[in-house]
Amino acid sequence: MPQHVFPSTDEVLSGLADFFVAQARAAVAARGRFAVALSGGSSPKKLYELLASAAYRGQVSWPQVFFFFGDERNVPADDPQSNYRMAKTALLDPLGIPAAQVFPVNTTLPPAEAARAYTQTIADFFAETPARFDLVLLGLGDNSHTASLFPHTSVLRATTADAQVVFVEELQADRITLTAPLINQARAVAFLVFGADKAAAVRRVLHGERNVAEYPAQLIAPAAGEAHWFLDQAAASELPG
Ligand code: 6PG
Numbered sequence: 001m002p003q004h005v006f007p008s009t010d011e012v013l014s015g016l017a018d019f020f021v022a023q024a025r026a027a028v029a030a031r032g033r034f035a036v037a038l039s040g041g042s043s044p045k046k047l048y049e050l051l052a053s054a055a056y057r058g059q060v061s062w063p064q065v066f067f068f069f070g071d072e073r074n075v076p077a078d079d080p081q082s083n084y085r086m087a088k089t090a091l092l093d094p095l096g097i098p099a100a101q102v103f104p105v106n107t108t109l110p111p112a113e114a115a116r117a118y119t120q121t122i123a124d125f126f127a128e129t130p131a132r133f134d135l136v137l138l139g140l141g142d143n144s145h146t147a148s149l150f151p152h153t154s155v156l157r158a159t160t161a162d163a164q165v166v167f168v169e170e171l172q173a174d175r176i177t178l179t180a181p182l183i184n185q186a187r188a189v190a191f192l193v194f195g196a197d198k199a200a201a202v203r204r205v206l207h208g209e210r211n212v213a214e215y216p217a218q219l220i221a222p223a224a225g226e227a228h229w230f231l232d233q234a235a236a237s238e239l240p241g
Contacts, residue, residue, distance in 0.1 A: 001206065001221075003229045005236045009046075009194045016192055016230040017050050020135065021059045023188055027134040028064045035125070037068040037178060038091075039137040039147070040083025043192050047137075048091035062095055068122065070136055071148035071177040072105035074114070074165075082107070111165040111174040118163035118176060131161060133186040136178070140193045143170075144201045144215035148177035152213050161185055180219035187225045191217070194232040202231065203238035 004019075006012045020036075027034035038044065050056055067087070075081045084104040092102055103125065105118050122131050138146045148166055149156055155166040161182035166175050183189060193202055205217040206229070212218045220227050 001227045001229060003206075003231060003236070003239075005231045005233060007233050009232050012192065012194050012230050012232045013047050013050050016047055016190060017056050019190060019228065019230070020047075020051060020137075021056065023135045024060045024065060027187075028061050031134075033064045033066060034060075034134050035066045035068065035132075037070045037133050037136040037183075037186075038083070038087050039070050039139045039192070040072070040086065041139045041141075043139045043194065044137060045086055045090050047192060048087055049094075052091050052094035057095060062097060063101075065097070065101065066125065067092065067097065067102045068125075068133065069103075069105055070138060070183070071175055072107060072114075074107055074111045074174040074176065076107060077104060105163070105176045107176075111176060115163045115165040115176045122163065122182075130185055131182060133183075134188065136183050136186045136189045138183075138189060138191045138217075138220065140191055140198055140201055140205065140217055142197055142201050144205050144217050146191070146217040146220060147183065148175035149180060149216040149219060150175075151216055153216075155179060156212060156216055156219065180216075183220055184222050185224075186222050189220055189222050189225065189227040191220075191227065191229045191231075193229065193235045196234040196237060198235045199238040202229075202235050207240060 024034040072083050073081045077084050150168045153166045155164050158179035204215050
């Protein structure tokens with residue numbers, strides 16, 4: 001799993017923005033479109049703002065880019081907790097991305113229905129081919145979760161490449177998440193992790209004992225692709241060597 005370690009957070013963000021541009025260009029050149037699943041939480045907000053900035057916005061053919069979400073909270077689209085709202089504010093609106101190119105989870109539905117509907121949305125987009133995202137962006141929680149694949153949850157045992165609902169005890173909340181099999185069908189996966197508070201989780205996932213129940217991000221290993229880790233030195237500080 002290629003690790004890209006940078007001295008500062010800003011350099012990690014630029015490194016991942018460059019990677020995003022390269023992946024987008026390659027996908028559009030090869031297949032005429034770039035299907036990306038965005039990650040949520042706080043880490044990627046600055047990445048999205050950077051991609052929408054004058055430094056990067058001209059480097060991608062945005063009309064050929066289609067946006068999905070790796071997971072979503074069970075909240076309205078205008079809720080401050082919504083991953084869609086964060087991406088809309090930081091990336092989609094500044095770039096003027098039309099709604100037809102954006103596929104949010106429909107959280108007006110009850111969570112189980114929202115997951116089933118999202119599975120259908122993804123299947124419809126990829127038509128008869130298996131659903132292969134060109135890029136899945138992921139974060140990492142300090143408990144080693146990624147997307148909404150939280151420790152000791154039933155979704156970790158999913159064998160189907162789809163979107164599922166998961167009740168997260170520690171949050172006392174439902175989440176909708178892509179399953180590991182669906183994420184692992186991607187051509188590329190990129191983790192964005194920075195800060196010393198993530199260093200232990202990074203070490204456990206990359207170099208700890210194999211224990212996917214405790215360290216769910218260990219499930220991520222694209223079958224025909226690569227999982228790239230974009231880290232600052234603080235997050236990489238517990239890695240050997
Ligand atoms: C979410 C994300 C989640 C996130 C990690 C890290 O919906 O919260 O999908 O997996 O990437 O929790 O979050 P931070 O970037 O806020 O530390």
